[in-house]
Amino acid sequence: MKVKELIKNTKVVKSQEILNREVSGIFYDSRKVLPGGIFVAIHGTSADGNAFVQEAIERGASVVVTEKRDLVLPSGVGLIVVENSRKFLAEIADIYYHSPSKNLKIVGVTGTKGKTSTAMILKEIFEAASFKTGLIGTIQYEVGQRIVPSTNTTPESIDIQALLAEMVRAGLTHAILEVSSHSIDQGRIECISFDAGIFTNIASHEHLDYHKNFRNYLESKLKFFSTYLPASKKKDKIAVINIDDVYSRIFINTAREKKLNVVTYGLSRKAEFKAENFTFDRNGTSFVLRGKKFSTKLLGSGNLYNCLAAISTAVSSGISIDTAVSVLGNIKNIPGRMEFIDTGRPFTVVVDYAHTHRALEELLKTVRHLNPGRILLVFGCGGDRDRSKRPIMGKIAARFADRVYITSDNPRNENPNQIISDIYRGIPFWYKRKCELIPDRRSAIKSALSCARENDWVVIAGKGHEQYQIIKNIFYQFDDRKVVLELLKEINN
Structure with missing residues (x-):
């Protein structure tokens, strides 16, 4: 494809030496540029793409896109100046991949909690209705039988378009996207033709490191x-x-x-899809919807809402409610979401992704409802993220758990001890004696497992499905689920 075909319907401030050039690809990461490619310099959350223009040229970029009107390039390298490089990237990505979203039924799922579970449940229902469905989400990207670990809940626009185009080539008919507030704010989902959108919920003290205040966060979701x-x-x-x-x-x-077309779900009498007779125990959750009895192994009120969101969307898309009944009965778990670890011990171990105060409270209330002997909670807070929620999460942890092991999550560039101190600061003095501060996550999990007795629940929160721990921007292999099994062997020996 020639450059002139890519940019003919876009807003370009200035261009030179480019129109008839063939494009080998579109790149925003200078490390991945191939000869003959277009490099689009975008402003990231921690770096400015303009700082990497030289590297992109050295790797063979033949055209550079930038918002900087005074950028000087070597002879032979084409220049395109635009007002908004992210928007431009999304527009040319859609053109380059021939607008794949027009050939797919696409559902976007947004909200503070429940995006991953809702998306994965809905995918199962679509598949059961014989709709070949792709998935782009927090845990992984799925295109037919090809599964790729996720790098972002919602990747950059060019990556989304590439995945959607691959889905079309693979014969898929539907796609489900988890849509983060960052991706909305940054325009990563520009030019995607959605058929439906799901709103799960919204909570304060989420992504305030990025959005600065709740109003901005709310407006992003809206x-x-x-x-x-x-x-x-x-x-x-x-x-x-x-x-x-x-x-x-x-x-x-x-x-x-x-x-x-608005479709509502919930427990309210005004909901079009209203759940009734909702109950849950150690074996799962059950409820009645439109006269049909649903049973699932997914636990708690949070998962009730995730199920309702998926069912409402599926039925509103023409799928029979009986198909949804069958699917929910067969779903065993969502990776890293209230995931039970089979330990063969007289106590229960659960790993969950809860990393906000609202999610943590909901998780602990769900466990408390199941009448455990004690709740032994291991959790921490992420570094380089909203600090204001740390003391709130500490207070919630100490209120609902019997023992609290405060540890590291992904400290990133922050001092783990400072993060733990921020959490501990929110705990009332009368609860502090039930808390232990153990910066090393593996050691904290080991302490909780060693303390567990019959009928206790060891709840490991914050990282869920993640298979790494980020310390000083280095990714170390770490999977809470695997660590539990490894430590139990050590304890036995």
Whole structure:
């Protein structure tokens, strides 16, 4: 494809020496540039792509896209100046891959909690209805039989378009995308033709390191329903909203103003998909929806809402409710989400991704409902992330757990001891005696396992499915689930 074909419908401030050049690929990471490629310099959260223009040229970039009007390039390297490089990247990515989203039924899932579980449940229902479905989410990207570990919940626009194009080539008909607030704010989902959007919930003290305040965070989530879903040229677009969320009315009104078909779910009597007779125990969750009895091994109120979101979307898309009943009965777990570890011991071990105060509270309340002997909680908070939630999470942990082992999560560039101190600061003095501060995560898990007695629950929170720990921007192999099994062998010996 020639450059002139890529840019003919885009807004370019200035260009030179480029129009008839053939494009070998589009890149935003200078380390991955191939000869004859276009390098788009975008502003990342920690780096500016303009700092890597020289490296991109050395690797063979024939055209550079930038917002800098005064950028000087070597002779023979083409230049395109644009007002918004991220938006431009999304536009040319869609053109380069021939607008694959137009050939797929695409559902976007956004919210603070429940995106991954909702997306994976919905994928199972679609597949059971004989819809070949791809997935782009927090845990992994799935294209047919090809599964790739995720790098971002919602990757960069060019990566999304490449995955969607691969899905089309593989004969898939549907795709489900987890849509993060970062991706909405940065325009990574620009030019994707969505058929439906799901709003799970929204909580304060989430991603404030990026959004700065809750209002910005809320507006970012709303933008999916006010801008990106309405912009799709698909017909009969659906907005599926959790009516029980305190901010649901804002999302419902926004969706209706944009002429979207609104579908609501929840426990409220006003919900179109209203769950009744909801109960759960150690063996799973059950509820009644539209006269049908649902049973699933997924535990707790959080998973009830995830199931309702998936069912509402599937049924509103023409799938029979009986198909959903069958699928939920066969789902055993979602990786790293209330995932039980088979230890063969008289106590229970659960690994969960809960890394916000609201998610942690919901997790611990769910476990408490199951009448454990004691709850032994291992958790920490991520570094280089919102610090204001740390004391809040400490207070919640100490309130709902019987023993608390405060440890490292992904400290990144922060001092792990400082993060732990921030958490500990929020714990009332009368709860402090139940807490231990153990910076090494493996040692903290070992302490909890060694302390566990019959009928106790060891709850390991924060990292869930992750198979690494980030310390000083270095990724070390670390999987809570594997570490548990390794430590139990050590304890035995």
